[in-house]
Amino acid sequence: MKRYFFSILILTIMGIPAAFSDAAAQQSQSQERKQASGALSQSDRDFITKAAQGGMAEVALGELAARQASNDEVKQFGQRMVDDHTKANNELKDLASKKGIAIQSDLSARHKASHDRLAKLSGADFDREYMSAMVKDHDATVALFEKESRSGGDPELKAWVTNTLPVLREHQKLAHELAGRVGAKTGD
Numbered sequence: 645m646k647r648y649f650f651s652i653l654i655l656t657i658m659g660i661p662a663a664f665s666d667a668a669a670q671q672s673q674s675q676e677r678k679q680a681s682g683a684l685s686q687s688d689r690d691f692i693t694k695a696a697q698g699g700m701a702e703v704a705l706g707e708l709a710a711r712q713a714s715n716d717e718v719k720q721f722g723q724r725m726v727d728d729h730t731k732a733n734n735e736l737k738d739l740a741s742k743k744g745i746a747i748q749s750d751l752s753a754r755h756k757a758s759h760d761r762l763a764k765l766s767g768a769d770f771d772r773e774y775m776s777a778m779v780k781d782h783d784a785t786v787a788l789f790e791k792e793s794r795s796g797g798d799p800e801l802k803a804w805v806t807n808t809l810p811v812l813r814e815h816q817k818l819a820h821e822l823a824g825r826v827g828a829k830t831g832d
Contacts, residue, residue: 684743685797691788692740692801696747698785699736701755702729708762709774717822718771721778728815732808739804768826775819775828782816783831 684692702725709722740747751759758777765773789809796802823830 699733771826772828775823778819
């Protein structure tokens with residue numbers, strides 16, 4: 645009888661490391677599945693939210709500029725914002741969906757207030773205020789994207805950021821140049 649209990653004790657002790665090994669393997673597999681399924685860090689999620697809100701605002705304000713601007717260059721800039729940001733927004737929406745994140749389709753309160761303020765302006769006043777907003781928005785957006793390109797955790801998101809940054813930098817440069825031509829405040 646002693647020999648029987650001793651045998652069971654030995655088998656039990658030998659099975660403990662295997663149980664720990666199985667638990668560690670299962671935890672590792674769980675983490676790999678989580679990453680493969682597109683789970684994002686909170687920082688990456690926050691970036692997506694900010695980028696999506698900013699992109700939607702650029703489209704809404706660009707549509708306004710294409711209709712209301714008195715300066716042809718400002719109208720063209722507005723249309724370019726609509727075209728480029730619609731493309732980027734669609735790409736980001738697809739990527740976010742793949743990662744299990746829903747993007748709101750409404751403008752944030754801050755962006756809606758900016759849109760409503762600009763909608764009340766016309767002529768050269770509109771042109772100056774719109775371009776001033778574009779300089780401010782693109783300076784902030786480029787900084788946001790540069791930070792994500794350095795510290796983002798998701799490889800697919802970082803690749804999208806890296807591909808989008810050159811277009812945003814070009815928008816930023818054009819916004820600064822055009823703002824100077826229409827007499828807008830640029831904060832420089």
